[in-house]
Every structure is written in structure tokens, then in C-alpha cells.
Amino acid sequence: MNQPMSNKCPCGGGKYTKCCQPFHQATKLPRTPEELMRSRYSAYARGLEDYVRATWHASTVPENLTLDDNPAWLQLQILATGLHGNRGYVHFKAYFQQDDEIAVMEEQSYFIRENSRWYYLDGEVS
Numbered sequence: 710m711n712q713p714m715s716n717k718c719p720c721g722g723g724k725y726t727k728c729c730q731p732f733h734q735a736t737k738l739p740r741t742p743e744e745l746m747r748s749r750y751s752a753y754a755r756g757l758e759d760y761v762r763a764t765w766h767a768s769t770v771p772e773n774l775t776l777d778d779n780p781a782w783l784q785l786q787i788l789a790t791g792l793h794g795n796r797g798y799v800h801f802k803a804y805f806q807q808d809d810e811i812a813v814m815e816e817q818s819y820f821i822r823e824n825s826r827w828y829y830l831d832g833e834v835s
């Protein structure tokens with residue numbers, strides 16, 4: 710238990726410092742729905758509640774957003790992405806630990822760009 714955090718990015722995109730950390734530290738803005746999706750997944754994996762909230766569109770963000778019962782996220786797999794103007798989507802599978810088993814959630818997430826920032830809008834779980 711209590712191991713130091715790996716320097717690999719949870720999203721699988723390489724070193725954390727060169728992948729999602731600049732987004733989490735707001736030194737860089739995600740340019741595509743996929744970058745935002747990856748950085749949000751990594752934020753869930755690292756328990757960065759503020760980042761999850763800040764990247765959720767104001768019209769759909771849950772009032773009482775909390776990562777208290779956030780599972781241990783293991784792996785992200787991007788299946789498809791699409792971009793059309795200021796709208797985009799990412800179809801993904803995310804693997805997590807549930808008791809002694811590995812579980813998976815599959816979702817198509819929708820994103821919207823406002824004032825050159827991407828936000829998560831909503832998603833359809835498959």
C-alpha cells in the first residue's frame with residue numbers, strides 16, 4: 710500500500726509530467742476532446758476533484774460532485790474520437806478495480822468548446 714505515485718501518466722500517454730500534469734496544473738489547455746478526456750481520466754485516477762469539476766460544463770456539472778467513492782482506475786482505452794467545430798466526442802473503455810475483480814465501463818462522452826476551452830458535457834454509458 711502507500712506506494713509513491715508512479716511517474717507514468719494514468720491515461721497511458723507516457724510520463725505524467727509531459728502528459729496530463731500540465732493540464733492539471735493549468736499551464737496548458739487541452740486542444741482536443743481526446744486530450745481533455747485523457748486529462749479528466751487521469752484526474753479521476755489521481756483524485757483531483759477540482760480538475761474534474763473545472764472541466765465539467767456548468768450546465769451539467771453535478772451539484773455535489775465528490776470523488777469519495779471513486780474506484781481505483783487501472784487503464785484507459787480510447788476507441789474512437791470525433792470533432793466537428795466546437796463539439797466532439799470520445800468513445801472509451803475505462804478499467805477499474807472492484808473488490809477483487811477488474812471491471813470496465815464503456816462510455817461515449819460528449820464535449821463542447823466555449824471560449825477556446827473544452828468541457829465535458831455528458832455521456833452515454835453503453
Ligand SMILES: [Zn+2]
Nearest residue numbers: 718720728729
Ligand atoms: Zn495523460
